[in-house]
Amino acid sequence: MPYTTLISATDLAKNIRDTNWVVLDCRHDLANPDAGRSAYAAGHIPGAQFADVETDLSDKSPGPHGEFRGRHPLPERNAFTETLRRWGVTHSSQVVAYDAHGGMFAARLWWMLRWIGHESAAVLDGGLQAWQALGLPLSTEPATRPRGNVEPHSSRMLTVSAGEVLTNLSNPTRTVIDARAPDRFRGENETLDPVGGHIPGAINRFFKNNLQEDGRFKPADQLRSEFSALVTVPQATIMQCGSGVTACHNLLAMEVAGLSGAVLYPGSWSEWCADPAHPVATGS
Template identity: 45%
Template structure:
């Protein structure tokens, strides 16, 4: 049984568990209201909504990327309002293969809460299994969630700069290959990747929207085990968490550069490289 994701069947069997908390993390980077509208139209029974832009991100600045990390204490208060305590088993999902839900997964881990999993296949897999959606909005009793941040899970801008010159540190870009190579850039003002980065697109972790087998995932990331350190980034610290969930599943430690490419690209003095490494 996987540590970091759960099947629709196993989740369905636990719906009456009083310690279970389910969160819908559907989002759209171009239409920030789409996730909440989709939630209101129908969601998993017992699911509450977490907003990528307001709950799982902090305010934007000149630097720091498009989705800065939220203040840990503020997020802890929000989770407590939604009924999450240290005894809660949390499941997060979206309709995009876990690309947004992984941000919630990582943030809970960052705050010290290990009892969190992704719904494998998300809402589409739930429906394909024949399970119903609801428009009922749950109101669990508030709880006390204590944030215990783990700064060791983060990499700073300076550490990322140094990683490009250190052969013992793997710098991993989780974006699509065409964005990594700088052929297209739909969001950020500069196109390309951080010098020294290798490309491991998060989407290749999936087959038909579900996580690939452990053997396949291990083969995909086996070369990373030889490095002293591993730092993962994407466009803004969201889909990189998908790779981090897989690496953690495989027992390979890695850190997040939270500002990711959107932070790096906001510094005009920093090189952005096109093509493949």
């Protein structure tokens, strides 16, 4: 059976030499875009390739009318598929994404794989720390693979636009959940959010609340209980964050909990607050 949400370091180690498995290192630092690639060069899981959040998992070109689409807009589906082929992903590949940040960046790659219809995608539970805690080795050798042939399929992961979020304010049929840290949600972090605050009516669910103290995800039943207190209908839930990255962590947590169907607002706060016509709320 494929892994479709999380995978343990033990199970990854058992399959690390399987040529049908593709491992991708998603380490990143929002304040230092070069940090992830430097960390990869210093030591990564053997056979892993580097997935750059800024270039491989985003396309920062403006929208069709020159509009700003946020700090990490999604690439076109076909362009992302081409990136996956470069990494050697085939239609039957088991893809495993990891980082060293509780899955906050690896979850973005997991979501994007599901977005193009590739179901066999999982995040390493506990990240690189879980791998190292088992005494497993790291490599400094860059990894390459033969070109893959993956094709995009029907997507189970849907998105909404800023316009749809705006419409929801006047006709609130969906719950908006913001994955940013509480200080950013309240509008108190000018470093990451020069325009502070949140979408009116949004609920704050910091992505780190999905994790246990050891950095692994909470058990499914605990996540189900916590999200059920916020969400009545998963399919009527919009996930957002600063730029559509950490929102995917909440989407993964809901999938682990068996609460499928929430959608992503890719532009998130960075796109929303760039338009002065959009209303902004501050505080708790």
